[in-house]
Amino acid sequence: MEEGDAVFGSSAEVNLDPEVYWWHDKYxxxxxNYFNRVHTVYVWNKYNQTHYDRDNPPPELVQGYKFHIFYPDLIDKIKAPVFTIEKDGTxxxxxxxxxxAGPPYQxxxxxxxxxxWEYSHKKGFNCTFERGILNLYFNFKRHHYRR
Incomplete structure (x- = not known):
C-alpha cells in the first residue's frame, strides 16, 4: 500500500436491486424443441392381400423415424449432440x-x-448437425420371407 491508501473491502459493498440481464433466460x-415423425407402411404380403383390402387395410408397421431437434443456444457450438440407444426395462x-447436447439443454x-437399423445412405439414413438443428433419419431393415 502506498501513502494515503486505505483498505476498501466487503464492508463498502452496496447491495443493488436484482437486475435481469439479456442472457438470463437464454442459458x-x-x-x-423438437419435431419428430414416424414413418409407417402397410405390408401387402399374400396373407394381407387375402384378408384385407384398401377399405379395410392391415395393421400399419413402423418403417422408420425422423427426428428434428433444435439446439439454437448451445454454449459449446463445436461439440455436436449425440444419441444413445438404451434398453427399455418394460x-x-x-x-x-x-x-x-450439453448445457443449457437437458x-x-x-x-x-x-x-x-439400416445404416446405408441410399436406404434413408442421415445424421447431421447444422445451424443448431440435429437431424436423424433412419429406417429399419426389412427381412423378406423367401422359401
Whole structure:
C-alpha cells in the first residue's frame, strides 16, 4: 500500500436491486424443441392381400423415424449432440433413444421400436448437425420371407 491508501473491502459493498440481464433466460436449463415423425407402411404380403383390402387395410408397421431437434443456444457450438440407444426395462419390443447436447439443454428421450437399423445412405439414413438443428433419419431393415 502506498501513502494515503486505505483498505476498501466487503464492508463498502452496496447491495443493488436484482437486475435481469439479456442472457438470463437464454442459458437457463431447459428441454430443446423438437419435431419428430414416424414413418409407417402397410405390408401387402399374400396373407394381407387375402384378408384385407384398401377399405379395410392391415395393421400399419413402423418403417422408420425422423427426428428434428433444435439446439439454437448451445454454449459449446463445436461439440455436436449425440444419441444413445438404451434398453427399455418394460418391454423387449421397444427401446429408448436418448439425445444429449450439453448445457443449457437437458437430455430428452423417446421410446421407439426395437429393430435393426439400416445404416446405408441410399436406404434413408442421415445424421447431421447444422445451424443448431440435429437431424436423424433412419429406417429399419426389412427381412423378406423367401422359401
Amino acid at each position: 437457463r436449463p431447459r428441454k430443446p 418391454s423387449a419390443e421397444t427401446c429408448v433413444i436418448r439425445f444429449h 437430455d430428452i428421450a423417446f421410446r421407439i421400436v426395437n429393430k435393426e
